[in-house]
Amino acid sequence: MEETNPGWLTRGELEQARAQMPILYVEAVPVRVDDAGEVTEIGLLLRIMPDGTMSRAIVSGRVLHHERVRDALLRHLEKDLGPVALPRIPVSPQPFTVAEYFPTPGITPYHDPRQHAVALAYIVPVSGDCRPRQDALDLVWFTPEEAASALVQQEMIGGQGTLLKQALAHMGRLV
Amino acid sequence: MEETNPGWLTRGELEQARAQMPILYVEAVPVRVDDAGEVTEIGLLLRIMPDGTMSRAIVSGRVLHHERVRDALLRHLEKDLGPVALPRIPVSPQPFTVAEYFPTPGITPYHDPRQHAVALAYIVPVSGDCRPRQDALDLVWFTPEEAASALVQQEMIGGQGTLLKQALAHMGRLV
Amino acid sequence: MEETNPGWLTRGELEQARAQMPILYVEAVPVRVDDAGEVTEIGLLLRIMPDGTMSRAIVSGRVLHHERVRDALLRHLEKDLGPVALPRIPVSPQPFTVAEYFPTPGITPYHDPRQHAVALAYIVPVSGDCRPRQDALDLVWFTPEEAASALVQQEMIGGQGTLLKQALAHMGRLV
Amino acid sequence: MEETNPGWLTRGELEQARAQMPILYVEAVPVRVDDAGEVTEIGLLLRIMPDGTMSRAIVSGRVLHHERVRDALLRHLEKDLGPVALPRIPVSPQPFTVAEYFPTPGITPYHDPRQHAVALAYIVPVSGDCRPRQDALDLVWFTPEEAASALVQQEMIGGQGTLLKQALAHMGRLV
Numbered sequence: 210m211e212e213t214n215p216g217w218l219t220r221g222e223l224e225q226a227r228a229q230m231p232i233l234y235v236e237a238v239p240v241r242v243d244d245a246g247e248v249t250e251i252g253l254l255l256r257i258m259p260d261g262t263m264s265r266a267i268v269s270g271r272v273l274h275h276e277r278v279r280d281a282l283l284r285h286l287e288k289d290l291g292p293v294a295l296p297r298i299p300v301s302p303q304p305f306t307v308a309e310y311f312p313t314p315g316i317t318p319y320h321d322p323r324q325h326a327v328a329l330a331y332i333v334p335v336s337g338d339c340r341p342r343q344d345a346l347d348l349v350w351f352t353p354e355e356a357a358s359a360l361v362q363q364e365m366i367g368g369q370g371t372l373l374k375q376a377l378a379h380m381g382r383l384v
Numbered sequence: 385m386e387e388t389n390p391g392w393l394t395r396g397e398l399e400q401a402r403a404q405m406p407i408l409y410v411e412a413v414p415v416r417v418d419d420a421g422e423v424t425e426i427g428l429l430l431r432i433m434p435d436g437t438m439s440r441a442i443v444s445g446r447v448l449h450h451e452r453v454r455d456a457l458l459r460h461l462e463k464d465l466g467p468v469a470l471p472r473i474p475v476s477p478q479p480f481t482v483a484e485y486f487p488t489p490g491i492t493p494y495h496d497p498r499q500h501a502v503a504l505a506y507i508v509p510v511s512g513d514c515r516p517r518q519d520a521l522d523l524v525w526f527t528p529e530e531a532a533s534a535l536v537q538q539e540m541i542g543g544q545g546t547l548l549k550q551a552l553a554h555m556g557r558l559v
Numbered sequence: 560m561e562e563t564n565p566g567w568l569t570r571g572e573l574e575q576a577r578a579q580m581p582i583l584y585v586e587a588v589p590v591r592v593d594d595a596g597e598v599t600e601i602g603l604l605l606r607i608m609p610d611g612t613m614s615r616a617i618v619s620g621r622v623l624h625h626e627r628v629r630d631a632l633l634r635h636l637e638k639d640l641g642p643v644a645l646p647r648i649p650v651s652p653q654p655f656t657v658a659e660y661f662p663t664p665g666i667t668p669y670h671d672p673r674q675h676a677v678a679l680a681y682i683v684p685v686s687g688d689c690r691p692r693q694d695a696l697d698l699v700w701f702t703p704e705e706a707a708s709a710l711v712q713q714e715m716i717g718g719q720g721t722l723l724k725q726a727l728a729h730m731g732r733l734v
Numbered sequence: 735m736e737e738t739n740p741g742w743l744t745r746g747e748l749e750q751a752r753a754q755m756p757i758l759y760v761e762a763v764p765v766r767v768d769d770a771g772e773v774t775e776i777g778l779l780l781r782i783m784p785d786g787t788m789s790r791a792i793v794s795g796r797v798l799h800h801e802r803v804r805d806a807l808l809r810h811l812e813k814d815l816g817p818v819a820l821p822r823i824p825v826s827p828q829p830f831t832v833a834e835y836f837p838t839p840g841i842t843p844y845h846d847p848r849q850h851a852v853a854l855a856y857i858v859p860v861s862g863d864c865r866p867r868q869d870a871l872d873l874v875w876f877t878p879e880e881a882a883s884a885l886v887q888q889e890m891i892g893g894q895g896t897l898l899k900q901a902l903a904h905m906g907r908l909v
Contacts, residue, residue: 226751230799231758233852245454246473274755274850277834277841279420297472298421300507301480302556302832306731307854309802309827316802318734325799327758329832332475371734378728381477381656384668384721401576405624408581408677449580450675452659452666477659481906482652482679484627491627493909500624502583504657546909553903556831559843559896595804596823629770647822648771650857651830652906682825731827 227324234328235281236308236369237268238376239290241350242334248380250350251373253361254289254341265349265364267373269328278302278329286333289345295337304329305379308372319368332376353382402499409503410456411483411544412443413551414465416525417509423555425525426548428536429464429516440524440539442548444503453477453504461508464520470512479504480554483547494543507551528557577674584678585631586658586719587618588726589640591700592684598730600700601723603711604639604691615699615714617723619678628652628679636683639695645687654679655729658722669718682726703732752849759853760806761833761894762793763901764815766875767859773905775875776898778886779814779866790874790889792898794853803827803854811858814870820862829854830904833897844893857901878907 226232239252253265270285272278279298286296308328310321319328341348355361357377362370377383401407414427428440445460447453454473461471483503485496494503516523530536532552537545552558576582589602603615620635622628629648636646658678660671669678691698705711707727712720727733751757764777778790795810797803804823811821833853835846844853866873880886882902887895902908 222754226755228799229747230751231797231801233756233758240475242473242475244473245452245458246475247454248475272756272852274753275836275838276756277420278832278852279422283420297509298417298419300415300417300421300423300509300555302834303554303828303830304832305476305828306729307803307827307829311800313800317731327797327803334472334475374733375728375731378725378733379478379656380475381667381725383724383728397579401580403624404572405576406583406622406626408583447581447677449578450661450663451581453657453677477657478653478655479657480653481904482628482654484652486625488625492906502622502628549908550903550906553900553908554831556842556900558899558903590825592823592825594823595802595808596825597804598825627770629772633770647859648767648769650765650767650771650773650859650905653904655826684822684825729828730825 231325231327233272234269234326235272235278235285236328236330236372237282237286237296237333238330238373239268239286239294239296239333239335239339239348240380248353248382250352251356251377252290252335252339252348252350253356253365254345255347255349256345263364264366265361267369282331282333286335289341290335290348291338291340291342293337294335294339297334297336299331299333304331306330306372306375308368310367317368318371321367330372330376332380353377353380354384357383406500406502408447409444409501410447410453410460411503411505411547412457412461412471412508413505413548414443414461414469414471414508414510414514414523415555423528423557425527426531426552427465427510427514427523427525428531428540429520430522430524431520438539439541440536441541442544457506457508461510464516465510465523466513466515466517468512469510469514472509472511474506474508479506481505481547481550483543485542492543493546496542505547505551507555528552528555529559532558581675581677583622584619584676585622585628585635586678586680586722587632587636587646587683588680588723589618589636589644589646589683589685589689589698590730598703598732600702601706601727602640602685602689602698602700603706603715604695605697605699606695613714614716615711616716617719632681632683636685639691640685640698641688641690641692643687644685644689647684647686649681649683654681656680656722656725658718660717667718668721671717680722680726682730703727703730704734707733756850756852758797759794759851760797760803760810761853761855761897762807762811762821762858763855763898764793764811764819764821764858764860764864764873765905773878773907775877776881776902777815777860777864777873777875778881779870780872780874781870788889789891790886791891792894807856807858811860814866815860815873816863816865816867818862819860819864822859822861824856824858829856831855831897831900833893835892842893843896846892855897855901857905878902878905879909882908
């Protein structure tokens with residue numbers, strides 16, 4: 210699909226760009242909140258990896274040429290959570306953190322063997338019905354305590370467990 | 385009403401406290417947002433001042449003893465915008481700024497002749513129906529451009545016009 | 560000392576205020592940084608508690624009447640780290656979080672049996688020589704990994720260990 | 735120089751990338767601060783444009799492949815302000831805003847006819863001696879009031895005047 214839109218990259222062009230410059234990403238931590246805005250649950254996607262293992266992930270994806278950051282957030286949330294999740298995209302462009310994924314492990318807590326990706330990370334309350342699509346098997350809701358637990362953390366890869374703990378800290382829910 | 389709740393202050397006690405320590409406030413800028421989270425309108429309360437002039441204001445009020453900041457936000461929003469405004473209290477306790485109101489003018493851009501008040505300021509999208517109550521005549525919605533205009537700014541007092549411009553800047557909507 | 564300054568509270572008045580309204584605090588996490596701004600060490604005060612046990616703490620104290628938040632930060636840092644610590648007070652009043660200490664445990668991760676205190680929390684790089692004064696025995700520097708370890712965390716009280724982890728997360732150094 | 739480093743782009747490759755994906759930038763507002771962290775002056779670069787007009791600008795530049803955001807900040811600050819400016823790179827990766835420069839005017843307040851650039855914007859106190867290099871004629875220091883004035887704002891292009899006002903707002907210095 211990406212290959213037919215002007216300004217989007219073919220697979221070959223994307224490979225080439227990935228070897229030459231940082232690629233801009235957005236990441237979104239889907240949450241359920243109560244009336245006072247306190248986070249009650251965090252949503253994690255469940256995916257089957259190529260080697261058959263399972264991993265849990267937050268919503269993540271590239272920002273396209275001529276696409277606003279908030280439109281990229283909306284597009285990836287809709288792609289991963291379905292059309293009626295009713296995400297509340299943040300009013301401010303200020304992310305809670307910037308996660309720098311390097312192809313070389315150990316430079317930062319984040320690692321992506323494919324590329325140098327720089328992700329603007331946001332917390333996004335969703336109030337609607339989430340129906341994971343595409344390559345995600347399921348969306349599972351966890352309490353803040355469960356999300357920070359070793360069990361869930363070890364099912365996340367590339368440093369997304371660390372990013373999730375940063376999100377919990379930003380919400381005042383990392384104990 | 386405040387005098388009958390344990391932990392709340394009588395008018396005399398409040399006067400005494402105001403002369404002796406900073407008083408903690410919350411302030412909320414009510415906004416309307418589109419599906420991508422972009423702010424389309426800012427809501428300002430219209431009030432008649434004791435001298436008969438009109439002034440515009442954002443939602444503002446004290447944090448009570450043993451009250452969480454997010455509960456204080458919810459209480460003041462309900463008090464000023466009515467019970468069905470459906471405010472979306474922020475998930476993070478991090479305010480976009482801290483406004484320090486001094487009884488002496490000129491120390492900061494903020495001034496309150498009654499007291500030294502320190503306000504945690506938040507932007508709060510509201511999706512429901514707003515019906516101003518108490519001492520507010522009306523709630524009027526302005527575009528970001530109108531809210532930053534000299535006309536609206538000169539109708540705000542105590543430095544709240546400056547706070548509003550800070551909120552617009554934080555949302556990326558101050559041109 | 561506090562009793563002779565106009566606007567400051569006597570011990571009796573402070574006791575009374577503590578029972579009636581939230582008390583505004585500032586908290587500062589002292590850090591050492593390298594040339595690229597990356598945090599290399601976190602400084603924790605070592606204190607002997609009334610019961611003879613030791614505890615570790617970040618810099619913390621009240622904001623006084625008619626005192627700016629940044630002046631309160633500077634005053635408490637100088638009080639706890641000495642006159643030549645050369646703290647770099649943040650340029651923005653936006654705290655990385657707001658910690659709400661309740662006299663009742665369990666409402667938030669923070670607890671202060673004496674009072675309801677609301678603390679604006681900042682990260683403060685210090686480049687000079689730190690000489691703890693007053694009731695602190697020593698200032699000890701820890702790596703980010705050590706600061707987040709169970710050993711250090713269990714030596715902190717009232718939820719300050721949680722606040723420290725939030726600071727590490729905000730700096731991108733909580734793994 | 736860029737053409738000989740592995741992972742960097744030739745001019746042709748950069749042109750191609752600019753037509754196909756958002757390019758990641760960092761921007762830094764250099765400031766002078768007093769002991770309490772309050773901003774006293776903002777530094778703006780003075781440049782002669784190809785058409786002979788003068789323009790004022792903040793520090794700005796690309797993030798390279800396999801370069802950390804904080805290292806890109808340090809590199810561009812050293813390039814524009816000289817080797818002894820002693821910049822204090824922020825401890826947190828959280829930018830005060832994200833500025834989205836589109837080749838099409840009007841989508842955001844930011845415009846870059848060459849490319850779609852997404853800039854992470856930071857405020858950077860500098861305590862050393864600034865000696866502008868490369869294509870900058872001079873670095874001039876302005877008070878916060880001067881920096882927000884129409885005179886200075888109209889000498890800035892591409893929306894950097896708006897970004898400067900956002901920085902002032904974030905520092906609590908936009909009146």
